Amino acid sequence: MTASTDKDPGTPERAEAWLASGHLRPTRQRLALARLLVGDGRNRHVTAESLHEAAGLAEMPVSLATVYNTLRAFCDAGLMHEITVDGTRSYFDTRIDDHTHYFWEDEGRLTDAPNDAIRLAAPPDIPANATLARIDVVIRLRKATPEAIPEDR
Amino acid sequence: MTASTDKDPGTPERAEAWLASGHLRPTRQRLALARLLVGDGRNRHVTAESLHEAAGLAEMPVSLATVYNTLRAFCDAGLMHEITVDGTRSYFDTRIDDHTHYFWEDEGRLTDAPNDAIRLAAPPDIPANATLARIDVVIRLRKATPEAIPEDR
DNA sequence: GTATATGCAAACCGTTTGCATGGCT
DNA sequence: AGCCATGCAAACGGTTTGCATATAC
Numbered sequence: 529m530t531a532s533t534d535k536d537p538g539t540p541e542r543a544e545a546w547l548a549s550g551h552l553r554p555t556r557q558r559l560a561l562a563r564l565l566v567g568d569g570r571n572r573h574v575t576a577e578s579l580h581e582a583a584g585l586a587e588m589p590v591s592l593a594t595v596y597n598t599l600r601a602f603c604d605a606g607l608m609h610e611i612t613v614d615g616t617r618s619y620f621d622t623r624i625d626d627h628t629h630y631f632w633e634d635e636g637r638l639t640d641a642p643n644d645a646i647r648l649a650a651p652p653d654i655p656a657n658a659t660l661a662r663i664d665v666v667i668r669l670r671k672a673t674p675e676a677i678p679e680d681r
Numbered sequence: 682m683t684a685s686t687d688k689d690p691g692t693p694e695r696a697e698a699w700l701a702s703g704h705l706r707p708t709r710q711r712l713a714l715a716r717l718l719v720g721d722g723r724n725r726h727v728t729a730e731s732l733h734e735a736a737g738l739a740e741m742p743v744s745l746a747t748v749y750n751t752l753r754a755f756c757d758a759g760l761m762h763e764i765t766v767d768g769t770r771s772y773f774d775t776r777i778d779d780h781t782h783y784f785w786e787d788e789g790r791l792t793d794a795p796n797d798a799i800r801l802a803a804p805p806d807i808p809a810n811a812t813l814a815r816i817d818v819v820i821r822l823r824k825a826t827p828e829a830i831p832e833d834r
Numbered sequence: 835g836t837a838t839a840t841g842c843a844a845a846c847c848g849t850t851t852g853c854a855t856g857g858c859t
Numbered sequence: 860a861g862c863c864a865t866g867c868a869a870a871c872g873g874t875t876t877g878c879a880t881a882t883a884c
Contacts, residue, residue, distance in 0.1 A: 553883060555839060576874080591841045596874060598839090613817075615765040616849095617873070633814055642806050646799070646816075653795050654822065661786055661821040663799075664766075668814040669807065706858060708864060729849080744866045749849060751864090769874095770848070 543567050550605030560588035561598055565608075571623040573611075573638040574599075579620075613638060613666050628665040641667055696720050703758030713741035714751050718761075724776040726764075726791040727752075732773075766791060766819050781818040794820055 543562035547554050564582050565572050574582070580595045590598075599620050602608040611619040613631045619638045621629075628641040646665050654660050696715035700707045717735050718725050727735070733748045743751070752773050755761040764772040766784050772791045774782075781794040799818050807813055 553838075555882070557840070593842075593875080594840055600875095601839095610768075612765055612768040615763075615768070615771055618768055630808070632811075645806055646801055646818075648799055653798055654820075655783070657825045658785075658822040659825045661823045664817070664819040664821065665799075666817040667807075668817065669811040670814045672810045672812045706864075708858070710865070746850080746867070747865055753850095754864095 539563070539567055542569060546607060550602065550607045552601060552605055552607075557588075557590045557594050558598055558601075560586070560590055561595065564588075565602075565622050571621065571640060573619050573621050573629075573640075575617045575619055577617070609662075611638065611664070611666075613668075626663055628667060631666050631668050632671075633668055634671045641665075692716070692720055695722060699760060703755065703760045705754060705758055705760075710741075710743045710747055711751055711754075713739070713743055714748065717741075718755075718775050724774065724793060726772050726774050726782075726793075728770045728772055730770070764791065764817070779816060781820060784819050784821050785824075786821055787824045794818075 540559065540563060543559050543566060544554055546562050546566050547558055552558060560583055561579060564579065564586060565574070576592065576595050576599060579599070580590065580592045583590045583595070599608065599610075603610050603620070606624065607622075609621045609624050611621055611629065613619065613629070614636060617636075621638075623640065627643065628645045630639045630641050631637075632639070645667065648663070693712065693716060696712055696719060697707055699715050699719050700711055705711060713736055714732060717732065717739060718727070729745065729748050729752060732752070733743065733745050736743045736748070752761065752763075756763050756773065759777065760775075762774045762777050764774050764782065766772060766782070767789060770789070774791075776793065780796065781798045783792045783794050784790075785792070798820065801816070
């Protein structure tokens, strides 16, 4: 697709500003991960594992434990959101406004859905003495191909 | 709250019919769990742990492994749905039509939302060569009480 | 100089599985 | 009789944590 693959881990400036906006110290590892996440200004949906691998491929290796700790720090700082769709892994999203997701069950991939995918009737019937924290909408998709099933996992 | 607690594990008839509709052998353990789940005709949202504990309290103890295996069997038979909302646990729902859930973040409790809580614009923009498997809508709630926070867990 | 981040390995916890026993049809 | 369910304990996999070292401020 659009460049920013392989050799381009994104501009450091954006990553630095991003960290600063979360009041997080710009350590080498955090900068590396931040560049991979927001360096090109686009949104990412990663798992700890996928980000760890991406860091290695970009020749900025970061230990898996640090990836976990850092993703948690980013979430605590309000820079990312954790999304639970799979039960076996957590996904982390750089886009922090409420929006709908597609979850591709065959590949375990999470992507953004178009903005108008779902319309809410209204902030609905929030029970008394409760506050709305978030609304998670996940549209689960399966490959429609009659043949072409890769494995049966 | 409403009766059907403690001593009333629900009518066996409903449980038997329920198992039969899933073509599952009515073993003692399955019947016990089925009575706890659908015995009174109402919907339940359980975790493996909570169902295991409920079986013990109802003096129909079932091993935890069997609770897991049985819940999976119920899901495979189409009698229940698994819902992922927490990442750390799976919830199992006896109501199998698409519907919206409240998730009470403070207590880790899952309940049904009123039917009109969310309105879909339409089965939206399903990408080509994909089929809709399910739409999960979870309204995450937090206790609004300024005081009254039980623990800080 | 002090507080905090990192990395490794071990702990953790919900869930799954292997295998021997027991029950359903 | 034969197949399948049960239960225990051990394995599993993603995530967290303790602790020693290194880094930012």
